[in-house]
Amino acid sequence: MDAQYTIVIADDHPLFRNALFQSVHMAFSGANLLEADSLDSLLTLLDKEDDVDLLLLDLKMPGANGMSGLIQLRSQYPDLPIVVISASEEASVIRQVRSHGAFGFIPKSSDMRALISSLNQVLDGEPVFPEGLGEDNEELSELTDKIAALTPQQYKVLGMLSDGLLNKQIAYELNVSEATIKAHMTAIFRKLGVKNRTQAVILLQQMDINP
Structure with missing residues (x-):
């Protein structure tokens, strides 16, 4: 070609x-x-x-x-x-x-x-998927939209959160202040529609797959 x-x-x-x-x-x-x-x-x-x-x-x-x-x-x-x-x-x-x-x-x-x-x-511009998959899950589509609303930095913070890192550790890794991380957390919780770290991690785990 x-x-x-x-x-x-x-x-x-x-x-x-x-x-x-x-x-x-x-x-x-x-x-x-x-x-x-x-x-x-x-x-x-x-x-x-x-x-x-x-x-x-x-x-x-x-x-x-x-x-x-x-x-x-x-x-x-x-x-x-x-x-x-x-x-x-x-x-x-x-x-x-x-x-x-x-x-x-x-x-x-x-x-x-x-x-x-x-x-x-x-x-050539044609999607390729195996046949017989059925319909997509509406709940997953909503979850996709929520995650997609995060900025790259917020997404990175969420990933570290899911790895069990504390605010202080995340701030150190990203070379920013703890206050900045707390502000990111507030924005992440609002965009995901959750109230705390645990709920955010559970939401992220719903998007994961088995190794």
Whole structure:
């Protein structure tokens, strides 16, 4: 294929990321292929690259917190086509992926022919999902909207909150004052419609998937 695509592969497993890189390189020899191994490195990369045609995203990466990583990316980069490539192939997971704005889902168990066929379909502007998934969950869609309303910094604070860090520890990690973190917390609770840290963490866990 002659088209000059820019494709980002985001996966924290070096062996799988390398195998995917080689497969995509063989199929799209002229493509500009970029890699990321965490949500932070991915966001840094996307900030620098103006014209990414496709993001291949693993749901389980450092900083991604399952589905919420996908939601954060959809919020910050609404025009970027994101295809999730995951080992979690349950219909419920794929429905969540679709309802949270992904352009497609490719199982990690796919052989190279199926993978390349799916990528061609996506690059031609056609979503790719397994058949027979049924309807998306309205409750999940509402949750998606709430998470998407957070700023990148608020999302980062929420992720650290879910990891069990205290305000003082979060302030240290982000190099800001505790008062700033408290202000972020107030805004997060308001946007999520919760009253405390525990409820916020439970809400975030509802978006997660099994490892």
